[in-house]
Amino acid sequence: MITILTHPDERLTKYCMHVTVVTPEVRHEIIRMLTAMHMNNGIGLAAPQLGIAKRIIVINMDLIEDKPAKMEGNAVFIDPYITVKEGDTYLHKEQCLSIPGVTVEVPRYPEVKVAYTNLEGRREFIVARGLFAAVLQHEIDHIEGKLIIDYLNKGRPVDFLD
Numbered sequence: 001m002i003t004i005l006t007h008p009d010e011r012l013t014k015y016c017m018h019v020t021v022v023t024p025e026v027r028h029e030i031i032r033m034l035t036a037m038h039m040n041n042g043i044g045l046a047a048p049q050l051g052i053a054k055r056i057i058v059i060n061m062d063l064i065e066d067k068p069a070k071m072e073g074n075a076v077f078i079d080p081y082i083t084v085k086e087g088d089t090y091l092h093k094e095q096c097l098s099i100p101g102v103t104v105e106v107p108r109y110p111e112v113k114v115a116y117t118n119l120e121g122r123r124e125f126i127v128a129r130g131l132f133a134a135v136l137q138h139e140i141d142h143i144e145g146k147l148i149i150d151y152l153n154k155g156r157p158v159d160f161l162d
């Protein structure tokens with residue numbers, strides 16, 4: 001059983017470390033992240049949600065319809081960085097495995113370009129739109145120590161679900 005940390009665990013609020021080399025340890029952590037994501041039917045997961053203070057995120061591309069060709073199944077983004085944000089932000093309803101039962105409308109860009117390191121250690125980039133772009137922004141927020149409830153400071157509405 002892999003435990004996903006929940007708010008207000010302070011490990012969810014830390015800026016995470018860069019990953020410059022894809023070591024066997026990093027690969028092992030990624031496998032744990034993918035397992036935790038699938039066990040919880042998550043669309044994405046960030047390393048700090050397992051208490052790993054590293055800049056690694058995973059996304060289940062099978063839950064995303066509008067995506068680049070050839071991206072299916074598990075996608076892993078090491079050291080992801082948003083290089084371009086396109087368009088005007090819109091409010092996207094989001095939930096988070098680390099804040100059960102809460103939905104927040106979060107301002108997201110409709111399109112982002114993200115640079116990242118792949119599992120082979122090569123730097124790549126991807127252009128994401130719609131839900132894929134929103135999930136990338138959500139997970140990249142996590143490795144900056146930012147949660148969806150942090151957007152409430154800006155007066156965004158929230159629903160509490162039971």
Ligand SMILES: [Zn+2]
Pocket residue numbers: 095096097098138142
């Ligand atoms: Zn989350």
